[in-house]
Amino acid sequence: MLELKDVSGGYGHGHVIEGIDLRVDTGETIALLGPNGAGKSTLLAALSGVLPKRGGSIRLDGTELAQASSHRIVAQGLVQVPEGRRMFAPLSVEDNLRLGTVGLQQASRSAVAERFDYVYKLLPRLAERRHQRAGTLSGGEQQMVAVGRALMSKPRVLLLDEPFLGLAPRVIEEIRAALEALRAGGLTMVLVEQKLDIALPFTRRAYVLIKGRVALVEDSATLARRDDLAQLYFNLATQAAH
Numbered sequence: 001m002l003e004l005k006d007v008s009g010g011y012g013h014g015h016v017i018e019g020i021d022l023r024v025d026t027g028e029t030i031a032l033l034g035p036n037g038a039g040k041s042t043l044l045a046a047l048s049g050v051l052p053k054r055g056g057s058i059r060l061d062g063t064e065l066a067q068a069s070s071h072r073i074v075a076q077g078l079v080q081v082p083e084g085r086r087m088f089a090p091l092s093v094e095d096n097l098r099l100g101t102v103g104l105q106q107a108s109r110s111a112v113a114e115r116f117d118y119v120y121k122l123l124p125r126l127a128e129r130r131h132q133r134a135g136t137l138s139g140g141e142q143q144m145v146a147v148g149r150a151l152m153s154k155p156r157v158l159l160l161d162e163p164f165l166g167l168a169p170r171v172i173e174e175i176r177a178a179l180e181a182l183r184a185g186g187l188t189m190v191l192v193e194q195k196l197d198i199a200l201p202f203t204r205r206a207y208v209l210i211k212g213r214v215a216l217v218e219d220s221a222t223l224a225r226r227d228d229l230a231q232l233y234f235n236l237a238t239q240a241a242h
C-alpha cells in the first residue's frame with residue numbers, strides 16, 4: 001500500500017535521512033524503531049509532506065506523493081498523529097475533531113456525522129468531554145483528541161509518532177485498546193515508538209533506523225525474542241559510523 005524508495009531529506013544543509021526503502025502492506029502495522037535522533041520523526045515528516053527538503057519516491061497505492069503538498073497527502077489518506085498532541089487549546093474537543101475533516105474529500109454533513117460517530121464509539125471519553133476546552137484536558141485525553149482528529153479525515157494509513165509518550169499506564173492501556181481496535185478493523189499503521197514492549201507486540205514487522213538509514217528490517221516477533229536489543233542498537237550504530 002505504501003512504498004518508499006531511496007527516500008532522503010532534511011531541514012537545511014545535508015540529509016538527516018538517506019536511502020530509505022520501506023513498504024507497508026494493506027492492513028499491516030509496522031514499527032519504526034531506533035535511538036534518539038535516528039531520524040524517525042524526520043521520516044514521518046517526509047511522509048506527511050512537511051519536511052523542507054525531501055527526495056526519492058513515496059507511493060501510496062501507486063500514486064507518487066514525494067513532492068505533494070501536505071494537504072494533498074492528507075486528502076490521499078496518509079495522515080499523521082503528530083508528536084506532542086498539537087491542538088487548539090481554546091477550542092472544544094468537538095471543534096478540534098472537526099478540524100480533521102478539512103482533509104475529507106467529500107465533507108458532506110452525513111460523512112462528517114459518520115466520522116464523529118466512529119471516533120466517539122472508539123474513544124468514548126471524547127464523547128463525554130465533547131464540549132470541554134481542549135486545553136483543559138489531561139495529557140492522555142489530549143492524545144485521544146490527536147488520534148481522533150486524524151481519524152476524522154478517514155485515513156488509509158495512520159502515522160503515529162510516539163502516541164504513548166509521558167502517559168500513565170492506565171491511559172496507555174486505553175489508547176492502546178483503541179489502536180488495537182483500529183488494527184483489527186484493518187487500518188494500515190506506522191508506529192514510531194521507543195518502548196519495545198509496546199511496539200513489538202503491536203506490529204508485524206519492524207524497521208530499525210540508525211543515523212538516518214534503515215539498519216535492520218525484521219519480523220517484530222523475531223525481534224521481540226532477542227534479549228540483546230540494546231547491544232544490537234550499539235553494534236548497528238558503530239557499523240553505521242564506519
Ligand SMILES: Nc1ncnc2c1ncn2[C@@H]1O[C@H](COP(=O)(O)OP(=O)(O)OP(=O)(O)O)[C@@H](O)[C@H]1O
Pocket residue numbers: 011016034035036037038039040041042043
Ligand atoms: N526542525 C528541525 N530542524 C533542524 N534539525 C532537526 C529538526 N528536527 C529534527 N532535527 C534533527 O534531525 C535529527 C533526527 O531527529 P528526529 O527527531 O527525526 O529523530 P528521532 O529518531 O525521531 O528521535 P527522537 O526519538 O528523539 O524523537 C536530529 O539530529 C535532530 O536534531
